[in-house]
Amino acid sequence: MIAAFEGWNDACQAASNVVRYLVKHYESREIRHIDCDAFYDYQVSRPMLCHVSGRTNLIWPQTTFYEIVLDEGHRIFAQIAPEPNYRWKEYCSQSLAIAEELDVDGVITLGSMFSDCPHTRPLPISVSDGNCQCEGDREYNGPVGIPTVLDIFAAECGMFHASMWVSIPQYLGSDECAAGTMRLLDALGHRIGFSFDVSELERKAEQWKSQASVLVRCNEQLQDYVTHLEHDYDLKQKADAEASLGAPQAEQLVKEAEAFLRQMGS
Template sequence: MDYLKYLEEPELRKPTWVGAFIGWLDAQEGASRSIRYLVKQLKAKRFVEIDPEEFYDFTAVRPSAYNDDQGQRVIRWPTNELFYWFNPETETDFIFFLGTEPSLKWRTYIEMMMSVIDRYGVETVVTLGSLADAVPHTRDSLISGNANKDEIKDRLGGLRLMGGGYQGPVGITSVFTDACTKRGLDCLSLWGHAPHYVQRRPNDKVVKALVSRLNQMLGLTVPLEEVEERARTFETEVTKAISSSVEVSAYVKRLERQFDSAIEQGGELPNPEAVVDDLEAFLRQERSEGDQFSAN
């Protein structure tokens, strides 16, 4: 069965792939909303979608219901979509991917993705992720990165690098990057760090930081005014939400001092999956002690 549905077959010029997965490493929707923002601002056109039937356990990743503009009830299934954008400034076009981390048949899913990459001659792949971290909401969102080849790390523009050597559970992004590396592709990753004590989402400060970095790294000129306004609103609302808690306010002040000191010192950051493992262990301990707090 062919799970890929081509709605259009554009002639693309050495496209760069920029993508994100909804799921494990999309804290506060930072990565997925970044792709949505790019698609909206650039008016990128959808040209491929993936049939979800074979790749999801719908009791775990459930479809949702909503009413459309005509008031008709519609079922929305987990989506995987690709969009293209003709770049008027250079001879390199773009493919934007937004998918939902699959529950099943990861290897089949990845091979299907690679067939699109092979078909359009993609040479550079950029993946986006966001992770919950011990960072304050009152600072510009930290962006870190990594590359699969030493010779392309300078394209990250001086970003702090994620460390290697992690051993443990991984998300679909790592499996996808591994497949791209085995194809000899250049792979770059950008990671937005979101404050772990904030439960509300989405976090548009992370979106602003990721899109701004993509502009610099890929020579894009995506307007930022809309997301900048939403980022200011996010910070204001979170500050207001935590202001009634002396404990949380003091905790944020401590994070601010740690954050400022860490930025000055620089150095390598832990692998994103290691950060998630550590954070989950921390939250389990907090829950067991009855001292967990959050800003809603």
């Protein structure tokens, strides 16, 4: 089961749009819901007014679970919701109880975050797989969102668990980022052994990149900033490549690159 939550964990909706994309492009159906009243502050996650066929309807924040059939050999479940405001422990327990009802053997949480990265390079993606955590996970201490809490609860229940986070350039604001959604779909496809049709997202990602480049060209300060980010990105990529080849002094190169990046970000 994959899980994505709107809000703090969902920069440019890159994570929640993974679920929306799958629901739209593959055979899917709603199979479960979690009642919203106990978990949301309606002054934060407000209900929406909707008029359909002359009738007025209120759409309340809620958690929806989907069954998604990718092909004959691949069937997944997806959970999507605004991040709850209250009772996270109870919420996660209910979520995992539904997962167990569906015979789910593992949970993959998705997230996206604003970060210092250039739009001209592949967006950084961090994957934490079960007990084997990525470098960022080992170093991070601080506030977490509901994806991290659900991931930890899944581990405590003995489920396979993984998390996937994509970084979004913070200088581009809050518009949707198809490039980030594509990166998460690519990581998810690699995990489950499936190649997603992302042709529609490819077009949107190119448009996003072109619009970002126009914005940068119109602002000299922003140009300098992006050039700086590109330099940092390329330096780290070079150090990682050296490390993967086992070249002499590779470990030192990686440490120097990471120390340099931390210093620039402080």
